[in-house]
Amino acid sequence: MARFDVGAITAVRATVVVAVVLAGCSESSPPASRSLHSVLGADDGQQRGFAVADRAVDFAFPQDHGTHSAYRSEWWYLTAVVAADPGREFGVQFTLFRQGIEPQPDVDVDADADGAAAWRTGQVYMGHLAVADVAHRRHLDDERFSRGHAALAGVDAEPFRAHIDGWSLSSTTADFWPLRLEAATPAFRVDLTLTGTRPFVAQGDNGLSRKGPRNASHYYSAPRIEAAGQVAIGGETHAVTGNAWLDREWSTSVLAAEYAGWDWFALHLDDGRDLMLYRLRRVDGRIDEYNAGTLSFADAPPRKLGAGDFTLTAKEHWRGWPVAWSLGLGDNERFVVRAAFEDQVMDTSVRYWEGVAYLEDEDGRRVGRGYMELTGY
Numbered sequence: 001m002a003r004f005d006v007g008a009i010t011a012v013r014a015t016v017v018v019a020v021v022l023a024g025c026s027e028s029s030p031p032a033s034r035s036l037h038s039v040l041g042a043d044d045g046q047q048r049g050f051a052v053a054d055r056a057v058d059f060a061f062p063q064d065h066g067t068h069s070a071y072r073s074e075w076w077y078l079t080a081v082v083a084a085d086p087g088r089e090f091g092v093q094f095t096l097f098r099q100g101i102e103p104q105p106d107v108d109v110d111a112d113a114d115g116a117a118a119w120r121t122g123q124v125y126m127g128h129l130a131v132a133d134v135a136h137r138r139h140l141d142d143e144r145f146s147r148g149h150a151a152l153a154g155v156d157a158e159p160f161r162a163h164i165d166g167w168s169l170s171s172t173t174a175d176f177w178p179l180r181l182e183a184a185t186p187a188f189r190v191d192l193t194l195t196g197t198r199p200f201v202a203q204g205d206n207g208l209s210r211k212g213p214r215n216a217s218h219y220y221s222a223p224r225i226e227a228a229g230q231v232a233i234g235g236e237t238h239a240v241t242g243n244a245w246l247d248r249e250w251s252t253s254v255l256a257a258e259y260a261g262w263d264w265f266a267l268h269l270d271d272g273r274d275l276m277l278y279r280l281r282r283v284d285g286r287i288d289e290y291n292a293g294t295l296s297f298a299d300a301p302p303r304k305l306g307a308g309d310f311t312l313t314a315k316e317h318w319r320g321w322p323v324a325w326s327l328g329l330g331d332n333e334r335f336v337v338r339a340a341f342e343d344q345v346m347d348t349s350v351r352y353w354e355g356v357a358y359l360e361d362e363d364g365r366r367v368g369r370g371y372m373e374l375t376g377y
Helices: 013-022
Strands: 073-084 088-100 123-133 138-147 153-157 160-164 167-171 179-184 188-196 208-210 216-233 236-251 259-269 274-282 292-296 303-305 310-318 321-329 333-339 350-360 366-374
Touching: 073 188, 073 216, 073 366, 088 153, 088 160, 088 167, 088 179, 088 188, 088 216, 088 236, 088 350, 123 153, 123 160, 123 188, 123 216, 123 350, 188 236, 216 259, 216 274, 216 292, 236 259, 259 321, 259 350, 274 310, 310 333, 321 350, 333 366
Parallel strands: none
Antiparallel strands: 073 088, 073 236, 088 123, 123 138, 153 160, 160 167, 167 179, 179 188, 188 216, 208 216, 216 236, 259 274, 259 366, 274 292, 292 303, 310 321, 321 333, 333 350, 350 366
């Protein structure tokens, strides 16, 4: 679902703009992190004029890989769980967030690369990059801010390129696949080639993903992607392979005040199924009717999941974060979703938990892996 589907960048809009200005439209160190929970449901009155996700659409590619500047918020979100011989495992997260200052037409960032007009994109961007080193139980992250400009940050639909201040996720041919993620920080580096193996999945109602009675986003996923390349951390470079997940989402509306946050899961099962679930946490504690998910298959159409098709119950906590969950699918399947290790908190300008998680069956056998996201704690 991701990530700040309800405009979490809105929560740090002033931070982004100030940081960009102070840093000369490049990398910056924003002020102290604040909890996403403190701003969920906050309507800052700046939505007027932006388009609203209020009906299903037919996704069109490659156009929909690019920006939707008529909407206020948008993100390109990639996670991967990869392993190196002899079994060393890593998680990788790259997310590019776009926040509109004012509604704009949908144009590639390179459409007018010269002159003053190139700076008047009306967009600001925030990038998050993280690596989880499971064996050493360490999670490293970094964050970058920029205004929209061809030389600094933005997204092109064809050929696809999403980039910010030296980090990039881009097509390597005229087609969308394969993609290459290239990103480095002083502490770690990732270089992955990503090849989609299944069709894109339109989440929700033909791509309209409802987050409450008045709020929704346009949302599609590439649920199973082959990943291969390198992860460098701690002075060592590891050749890795594994699976990745790509989410695309855009919206204008915010999460309503009756919600405290959300819990989101994207899991690759060893039997070939791919599972996405999200749970909207109501302030009053009731199970929300808009909880939803999708179960995807290698050789059959995806199965949509409603609030009555699954159960999620927190069973273990670490510093207030629920890091293990009981998961029920239908009447017959019972699992545990467990963090690979507890401290995978994104200690960035918007604080949230995002990290590697394992899926276990009732006998404790590991039967899948993927990513878990927790907000509002």
